Amino acid sequence: MTRFLFLAAFLFALSSTSQQLKSPSEFLGYELGTEFTRHHEVVDYYEYLAEAAPDRIKLTVYGQTNERRPLLLAYVSSPDNIANLETIRQEHLKSTKGGGNSEKAIVWLSYNVHGNESVSTEASMKTIYELLTSKGSYLENTVVIMDPCVNPDGRDRYSNWYNQYKNTPHQLDPNSKEHNEGWWNGRSNHYMFDLNRDWAWLTQVESQQRIKKFNDWLPHVHVDFHEQGVDNPYYFAPAAEPYHEVITDFQRDFQITLGKNHAKYFDANGWFYFTKEVFDLFYPSYGDTFPIYNGSIGMTYEQGGSGRAGLGIITGIGDTLTLKDRIAHHFTTGLSTVEVSSQNAKKLNEEFKKFYQNQNFKYKSYVLKGNKDKLDALKSLLEKHEIQFGDLSSGSYKGHAYGSGSNGNVSIDKNGMVVSTNQPKGTLVQVLFEPNAKLTDSLTYDITAWSLPYAYGLEAIASTSLVAPQNNGDVTPKSMIDPDSYAYLTDWNSLKDAKFLAELIKKGIRVRKTDHPFSIEGKSFERGTLIITKGDNAHDPNFVRKLQTISATYQKEIVSTRTGFVDSGKDFGSSYVQMIAEPKIAVLSGGPTSTLRFGEIWHFFEQQLYYPVTVIDDDYAKRVDLAKYTILILPDGRYGNYFNEDQLSELKDWVRKGGKIIAMGGAISALDGEKGFGIKTKEKEKETEQTHIPLPYEDAEREQIKDAITGAVFKTKVDNTHPLAYGYGTDYFTLKLGSSSYDYLDGGNAVYIEDSTKPFSGFAGSKAQKKISKSLIYGSEQFGRGQVIYMVDNPLFRGFWENGKLFFANALFMVN
Numbered sequence: 001m002t003r004f005l006f007l008a009a010f011l012f013a014l015s016s017t018s019q020q021l022k023s024p025s026e027f028l029g030y031e032l033g034t035e036f037t038r039h040h041e042v043v044d045y046y047e048y049l050a051e052a053a054p055d056r057i058k059l060t061v062y063g064q065t066n067e068r069r070p071l072l073l074a075y076v077s078s079p080d081n082i083a084n085l086e087t088i089r090q091e092h093l094k095s096t097k098g099g100g101n102s103e104k105a106i107v108w109l110s111y112n113v114h115g116n117e118s119v120s121t122e123a124s125m126k127t128i129y130e131l132l133t134s135k136g137s138y139l140e141n142t143v144v145i146m147d148p149c150v151n152p153d154g155r156d157r158y159s160n161w162y163n164q165y166k167n168t169p170h171q172l173d174p175n176s177k178e179h180n181e182g183w184w185n186g187r188s189n190h191y192m193f194d195l196n197r198d199w200a201w202l203t204q205v206e207s208q209q210r211i212k213k214f215n216d217w218l219p220h221v222h223v224d225f226h227e228q229g230v231d232n233p234y235y236f237a238p239a240a241e242p243y244h245e246v247i248t249d250f251q252r253d254f255q256i257t258l259g260k261n262h263a264k265y266f267d268a269n270g271w272f273y274f275t276k277e278v279f280d281l282f283y284p285s286y287g288d289t290f291p292i293y294n295g296s297i298g299m300t301y302e303q304g305g306s307g308r309a310g311l312g313i314i315t316g317i318g319d320t321l322t323l324k325d326r327i328a329h330h331f332t333t334g335l336s337t338v339e340v341s342s343q344n345a346k347k348l349n350e351e352f353k354k355f356y357q358n359q360n361f362k363y364k365s366y367v368l369k370g371n372k373d374k375l376d377a378l379k380s381l382l383e384k385h386e387i388q389f390g391d392l393s394s395g396s397y398k399g400h401a402y403g404s405g406s407n408g409n410v411s412i413d414k415n416g417m418v419v420s421t422n423q424p425k426g427t428l429v430q431v432l433f434e435p436n437a438k439l440t441d442s443l444t445y446d447i448t449a450w451s452l453p454y455a456y457g458l459e460a461i462a463s464t465s466l467v468a469p470q471n472n473g474d475v476t477p478k479s480m481i482d483p484d485s486y487a488y489l490t491d492w493n494s495l496k497d498a499k500f501l502a503e504l505i506k507k508g509i510r511v512r513k514t515d516h517p518f519s520i521e522g523k524s525f526e527r528g529t530l531i532i533t534k535g536d537n538a539h540d541p542n543f544v545r546k547l548q549t550i551s552a553t554y555q556k557e558i559v560s561t562r563t564g565f566v567d568s569g570k571d572f573g574s575s576y577v578q579m580i581a582e583p584k585i586a587v588l589s590g591g592p593t594s595t596l597r598f599g600e601i602w603h604f605f606e607q608q609l610y611y612p613v614t615v616i617d618d619d620y621a622k623r624v625d626l627a628k629y630t631i632l633i634l635p636d637g638r639y640g641n642y643f644n645e646d647q648l649s650e651l652k653d654w655v656r657k658g659g660k661i662i663a664m665g666g667a668i669s670a671l672d673g674e675k676g677f678g679i680k681t682k683e684k685e686k687e688t689e690q691t692h693i694p695l696p697y698e699d700a701e702r703e704q705i706k707d708a709i710t711g712a713v714f715k716t717k718v719d720n721t722h723p724l725a726y727g728y729g730t731d732y733f734t735l736k737l738g739s740s741s742y743d744y745l746d747g748g749n750a751v752y753i754e755d756s757t758k759p760f761s762g763f764a765g766s767k768a769q770k771k772i773s774k775s776l777i778y779g780s781e782q783f784g785r786g787q788v789i790y791m792v793d794n795p796l797f798r799g800f801w802e803n804g805k806l807f808f809a810n811a812l813f814m815v816n
Helices: 002-020 024-028 039-052 079-083 085-097 119-132 136-140 152-165 205-217 249-269 323-343 345-357 372-384 426-433 495-506 543-553 595-609 645-656 665-670 697-707 766-771 802-813
Strands: 057-064 070-076 105-111 142-147 221-228 240-243 297-304 312-314 320-322 365-369 390-392 395-401 406-412 416-420 459-463 487-490 512-514 518-520 523-525 530-533 559-561 577-579 585-589 614-617 631-634 660-664 712-718 731-736 749-753 775-783 786-791
Touching: 024 039, 024 119, 039 057, 039 070, 039 119, 039 152, 057 205, 070 119, 070 205, 079 085, 085 205, 085 345, 105 119, 105 205, 105 323, 105 345, 119 136, 119 142, 119 221, 119 323, 136 142, 136 323, 142 323, 221 323, 249 297, 249 323, 249 345, 297 323, 320 323, 323 345, 365 372, 365 395, 365 406, 372 416, 372 495, 372 802, 406 459, 416 426, 495 530, 495 543, 495 595, 495 802, 512 530, 585 595, 595 802, 645 660, 645 775, 645 786, 660 665, 660 802, 665 786, 697 766, 731 802, 786 802
Parallel strands: 105 142, 105 221, 221 297, 585 614, 585 631, 631 660, 660 786
Antiparallel strands: 057 070, 070 142, 312 320, 365 416, 365 459, 390 416, 395 406, 395 459, 487 530, 487 559, 512 577, 518 523, 712 731, 712 749, 749 775, 775 786
16 A cells, blocks of 8 residues: 555656646747747746756767757656666666666657758657657657757758748748758858768867767667758658668668567557658768668658748649648658657667677778878777777788779788777668678669768778787877978878968978979979968068977977988979969859859868868859958859850859869869860760660669769779869779769869779679760869869768879879
């Protein structure tokens, strides 16, 4: 009887507390779904819940955005679980090492990674309220981790824009301003990066802070809430093919289990939905695939709507889609996910442990060698993912050679490392390092190649044997800065070198570069070597001290020399040893440019190179005096006839007088052909006449992919005597994102594809392969006293193709 009374009292107290909690509508002062809630108001509501129900919710701030908005995680569970949260976490993580006896399901719900897919955050508030009130039974054996807004900067950009432009009352007509965002929409983060493509590469501050918490928990289930086009019904798991081959049968099957439970609720409400289409599980940097490769059941849920939907819109079939509708759908799948996870907590724990035990990959080790700076950059990424690696200082290793695409070996005498799949993160290692991921269906949602040895420009082999690391000891470069020297020399072959040069220029230190190899005082130096002479910097009494400080900051090895008289090559006073001019850089934004491609450039300058850049919007670009700038960057985009004849004439005149254009991707089309520049679109070869058998209508999409390249890696030739290619070898692996191609230039072809066009990794259609044969990748042409640089492929793509970044730096500093 005493037990019964105690239980009754407990349930009464719980019910009383639940009744006291304010719903989102009560707290915010408006009915949820009738306004877009700004981020600070969302934070206020979560803080209110944490204060009102501290026994069932723990709220933490795990970081902040570029625009200083807080990033939150809310841990929601039963009072007993919240009191023992750290013990639950530690017991769960023991499963990754074959131990532990966890009985709790860990479910992570991520909302609003795309800012203008704005329903997600609204749904999160309704979801957490229901979990704390009517659905508390789900939490007895489940810990729910909720990130109410992965991308607050983008979401507030959209919310503020919508609140500024919406009609009162809101207008359902799709033609109204409130349904048509401008060029800089709310999808991306501050630097216009797509955070849903950044889980693996961690280029953005939001991703870098989030991954620390994700690795702390490694949830059983992870849901990434999204929106798609207005006229699309709801999408939920199971996903479409291709599935990556490392995905387990249980991960596949549990997606089906979840999907069927969602369908039960959608069927009861008469809501439309689809599964097994469009959204596949292959590219490793999504909010569904990345968790999967870490043992989770990762899923994307897609609601029709996005930024175009506003508070309400008329769809293509004449229905009305409201924000309330969208909230209801995401709310339903969110609760359904927690429900199914709670019901299957034991199975989730068993299979999670198996995921980390049953790793039997073909390749046991990945052995890499190359430039130390590039190895260090890769190590930095691996450390963020808590992937183990070791150094190698000597030895010869056999396996699949990345450089040839066949069996070979790599010999290491210094600057080597090994990454093994024999570790808890072995599956993730396999996915990120494998030479060529197996593609079960060529119709896929994203790029099909990303292997890190190619991305970082490292010589590598994939070995079927387990390779043990060695201890290299201290390899910190030692600088020899003799204050009485004639000059100071340092190499040029990595992005770190470009950062070092950028800092020297910002500090007023004058730097030269050599266009020919040379040797001096028994040491050899390659093209692009930086030469810093005391004579050039005699105006600065603090020159040597500044150089010492900057070289220490960037760990640059500096060689001092007491003469400018070389043993071989060109003396330091030669015309082949030119001063690097201080670049005054402008980049076009808006209108014809792609937001994502512009953002990559913006981020490169401000967060990687740390060099100032002026952003010129197309709204007023025609009024800007280009004479103030030495470099104009035209990002990839859709230019069409953006430049009229007068503007082209002015642009050419600016280049003739010494300006430099860097035209990237689609921007090249604004200059090619009859417009006075030397670049020309490669003409498609005429097919021989043959009788064509009409294809069934449903096969049209698959026929079209013969003309497509879905992010594949190709081996190219490099003319490393060209300043655009200083610091590179004779080969380069480029990530090609499409089949656009241009003929070789009359001269200045720095990187190009020869006859062989079979990709080393990823998918390329048969017709597309023919189209890119004998085509330009990177090149330049002299135009009067200036230069035009063409970048057909994108060396800054998503910020992760590390080996391409030096080409971009060369375009800025080395090409005169």
